[in-house]
Amino acid sequence: MTKKTIKVILTKSINNLGEHGTIIKAKPGYIRNYLIPKKFAKMATHNVIHQFELEQKAIDMKKKQFLKECNDNKELLENLGKFTIYKKIKEDGIFFGKITKKQILDLLNEKVKLTTEINKTQLEFPEMKRLGNYIIKIILTNNIIAKINIDILAE
Template identity: 35%
Template sequence: MKKNKQHIEVFLYQNIKSLAKKGDIIKVAPGYARNYLIPQDLAEIVNQNNLKKFINIQNRIKNKEKTFQDYFNNLKLYINQIYILNIKKKAGKNGLIFGRINEKEIVKLIYDLTEYKINKKQITMPEIKYIGAYQVKLNFMNEINAIIQVQIIPY
């Protein structure tokens, strides 16, 4: 005999990879909500008393996402105009640079050129040990990405 599964609606306070993102109202099994989501402060049960509060929170989240989206779209335009970052590094005769180029240095250069702040976690780059040109990918959010050419120049 098959049990009739009842689901309850919960509001998510955090992103949950396999489930949904922060601010979503979703249906889950009551046991999952009571035993995991609610005790971990990941969600709260939706009812008539708090529905309006959750809708207001959803609207704030959407407005914040829109602000971030505008911010990163503008930054992407700047990056596309710059296209190449030149970095001068001391190097040996074999082209091996002294020190290394890391995400933190790229973040600083981008800020110096654009006055836009990004997080070093938004940068995907190869290991840079030699003089030459490298492609660095900037992952701003969802589908807003940019690629910038980093040129290492000896001095």
């Protein structure tokens, strides 16, 4: 007795099965009772496979364009040099108030016109309480990180 399997194409990424657009073989009951009703898969016909290939090409083109924009933004940000923020100081080089992500975003938007918008969650920096030079990381995407220098000086 042979075990019958059917080919389906995944419409969503599923752990232990595969990524979106992957063709897998599964048992008919699993497909009929779980994958198709939950819209996790479609039957792998020639038309569906061709449609997914076209969608995959479009997604790849968008990813390449996005990565190019991120690299361009990284170059723009890193070629700017230093930013300067002036603060009133108390004693021992400690200043009043805090430097917030919003202040840094406003400073960046004032100085640079980027092709993609940066939000607060993309900024990483140490707690700034004293005068000095700090490095701020801007995470443009998973593996593209721009670093800018900010000097905090006394007014």
